[in-house]
Amino acid sequence: MSESQERVTRGLELESVILNSNTFVNPAGINIYGLVTDIEIFEHIDLPYITGQVAFIDTERLYDRLGFDGGDSVTIALKQTKSSKRIEKTFIIDRVISTVKANETTELITFHMIEDIAFISRFINVNKSYSGSPVDIIENISKDYLQKEIINTGDVYQNKLKVIVPNMQPLDAMCWIKNRMTTRDGIPYYLFSVFDGPALNLISLDDMLNERPFNTKAPFIHGLHNLYTEIEGGVFRNYPIMKYEHKNVDDLFGLVEKGLISSTYNYYDSHAGKPTKQFLNAEEPLSTLLPAKSDRRHNMPFNLEIDGDRINEKNARKIYQLSQSGAYEDGTNRFRSYDQEPGRGHIQKAYNRSMKHILLKETMRVRVSGAGFLDGTNHRSVGSIVRLGFKSNKPNDSGLRFDLKKSGDYLIYACKHSIRAEKYDIELECVKNASFKNDSFLRSGQ
Numbered sequence: 001m002s003e004s005q006e007r008v009t010r011g012l013e014l015e016s017v018i019l020n021s022n023t024f025v026n027p028a029g030i031n032i033y034g035l036v037t038d039i040e041i042f043e044h045i046d047l048p049y050i051t052g053q054v055a056f057i058d059t060e061r062l063y064d065r066l067g068f069d070g071g072d073s074v075t076i077a078l079k080q081t082k083s084s085k086r087i088e089k090t091f092i093i094d095r096v097i098s099t100v101k102a103n104e105t106t107e108l109i110t111f112h113m114i115e116d117i118a119f120i121s122r123f124i125n126v127n128k129s130y131s132g133s134p135v136d137i138i139e140n141i142s143k144d145y146l147q148k149e150i151i152n153t154g155d156v157y158q159n160k161l162k163v164i165v166p167n168m169q170p171l172d173a174m175c176w177i178k179n180r181m182t183t184r185d186g187i188p189y190y191l192f193s194v195f196d197g198p199a200l201n202l203i204s205l206d207d208m209l210n211e212r213p214f215n216t217k218a219p220f221i222h223g224l225h226n227l228y229t230e231i232e233g234g235v236f237r238n239y240p241i242m243k244y245e246h247k248n249v250d251d252l253f254g255l256v257e258k259g260l261i262s263s264t265y266n267y268y269d270s271h272a273g274k275p276t277k278q279f280l281n282a283e284e285p286l287s288t289l290l291p292a293k294s295d296r297r298h299n300m301p302f303n304l305e306i307d308g309d310r311i312n313e314k315n316a317r318k319i320y321q322l323s324q325s326g327a328y329e330d331g332t333n334r335f336r337s338y339d340q341e342p343g344r345g346h347i348q349k350a351y352n353r354s355m356k357h358i359l360l361k362e363t364m365r366v367r368v369s370g371a372g373f374l375d376g377t378n379h380r381s382v383g384s385i386v387r388l389g390f391k392s393n394k395p396n397d398s399g400l401r402f403d404l405k406k407s408g409d410y411l412i413y414a415c416k417h418s419i420r421a422e423k424y425d426i427e428l429e430c431v432k433n434a435s436f437k438n439d440s441f442l443r444s445g446q
Contacts (some may be wrong), residue, residue, distance in 0.1 A: 011081050012424040014039075017054065018075040023067060023183065027076070028064075029286045032056055033237025037108070040419040041089075043382040045192045048171050048200055050116035052091060055110040057102075063109050067098055068248035072108065074113050078374070078419075085376020087196050090444050091117035092383060115193060117146050119125045121171040131162040131335055134225075137316035138191070138202060145170040154204035155350060162328045178202065179352075180338060185288040194382055195417060196374050201383060203357060206289050209433075213387040213409050214380050215239075219442055220368050222393035241388065242425070245365040246406060252301065255375045260354045260362035264275065267323045267346045276323075278347045283312045285351040286433065295441065296321045301364050321346075359431050364410060370417060370424035381415045386430060389442045402439040409441075 017036050018028030038055040054074065056062075064093065066072070070093065077088040091113035100108045124145050135152050142148045165173045165175060181189040185352040187206045214221075222241035249391060260282060267276045283302050290298065300337055304311045323339040323346060366388060373380045380386075390406040410430030418425045427442050 004381075010279060011369075012374065012419065013079050013081055014419065015077040015079065015086070016075070018077075019058075019066065019072060019411065020062055021066065021072040021074070024410070024432075029073075030062075032062070035062075036057075037421065038110075038415075039419040041076075041195050041419075042414070043192070043417075044414040045190050045412075047113040047193070047384050048191045049193050050195055051112070051114050051118075053097060053110060053112045056106060058107045063099065063107065068093065068111070070094070071119070073116065080372070080375045083375050083377075087374055087375050089195060090116045092116050093141045094119065100263070116191075116375065117148055118171060121146065121169045123127045123275075124170050125167055125393050126165045126170055126173050127167050129162070129164045130162075131161045134161055134177050135202065136185050137161060137163065141174050141177075142168055142200065146349040150202050152202045153207045154183060154189065156185075156189070157182050158336075158342065160335050161338065163338050174200075181232055181351045182348045186348040186355070187289055188356050190383070192219055192382055194379060195382065196376060196379060203350060203383060205359070208291065208383050208411055209385070211385045213385045214378065219387040219389050219438050220317055221389040221391075222364065222366075238389070239368060241368055241390075242368045243367040244390070246363075247363055248300075248420055251361065255357060256316050257309070257317045258357065260357045261267045261316065262312045262314050263317035263350075264315055264413070265346065265350045266318065266320045268320070269323050269325050271324045272327045276345045278345050278350065279315070280350040280354060281312050281346070282354050285355055286358065290434050295437055297437060299432070300358065304322060359411075359433060360413075363413070363430050364406065364430045364432075366430065367425055367427045370419075370426040373426050374417075379419075381426070381428075382412050386407050386413050386428065387442070388430065403437055407439065407442065408435050 014033055014036070016031050017033040017039070018029040019032050024030070028170060035056040036054060037057060039052065041050060043050050053381040070171060072093045073087065073090055074093060074215055075090045079086045093111050093113050096111050097110040097112050121286070126145065130140055132140070132268070134156055139150045142150055163177070168176060178189055183204050183206060187204055189202060189204050191200060191202050218237045218239055220241050254406040258282070262282065265278050265280055265281050269276065282300070285297060286300065290296070302310055302312045306314055325340045326335060326337070328335045328337055334340070387409050388407060390403040392401060392403045396418065399430045410432045412428050413431045414429040416427040418427065
């Protein structure tokens, strides 16, 4: 498609939106990109597929003639302006959200779509035995049923598993195995898909948090204006946060209630007839996940005491769970069953659950310009680290110009790409476990 035919949206060129169906005579489908008014793409770190919705104006009886009976495909192709890297992703229309008449001959059609692998997975039942490391099992399930590449990082603690997938869809089976994966320190793994890449990502939380922010030299700032003009000669490059939402955060009470801060976990092995008791102190995995640094502090009040005991040492809850071991024991110790750990009892399970919830204690939702996010080369959405700054309420107090509670380096947990004729914005849902002790990180560009 020539440049004159492409629709340019503030740094983004929408090349095509191809509708296709097995009922079409032309296998190339129909390009409706000139009729599209809105495209929204959703990514989430807890989902192994992406979703979206498209709205278009129908003045040619497209909805009537094409049917939209379910299972039709949509292939979206776009690229960043002046970039040669093309991003293309295929979706399946899973439902029509609405049809609204603007007048007698014009109708706005809005449909919801899911990534093609999610639709394909829904029609497949897996009832099969797999053995090996959790990564091997996930890769083999993907290879057998979805032909999807898995990008993996980290050192998985669990190994030599043997499982029988109990009548599950391929993606559900892969997530089931992923939920058993931790690092040696009990840090969880995530399996997710992204808009700007063809593979599924299987990455540990500590690997993601150890990445550098992609925008250290140009952080996203809210309320900056000319804050640094006097002291730095105006040499402070940044991009504005157009809107933010910071609510329902720091729910320590809820974390304690769920047994995620300090609890005794009692596991009963129904096969061996043996109980195992272990104490969860959330400070232990968190200190491994985010080692104490001179310029940061954890967002957990572990120094808070109740009746003379620190909250992470208080036995706030007693949790009982059944487990099973030795299901595949043949005397060679070759394989472990789904619930078995290589050692140290079951504390990794408790650490895994605790860290997944503590990660969501401090959340921030921001909307920024999408320029530069989809360059086709550098991944900058879900699973990446972004640097955010928020002007303090009293900027002249003790030389601090930024709110240290809200500012910091965040992990992008979910995002929404909003592509419209007039602009391309991206909404980021971010999480963080630590805050900086001063605002020099926003000035240094490091």
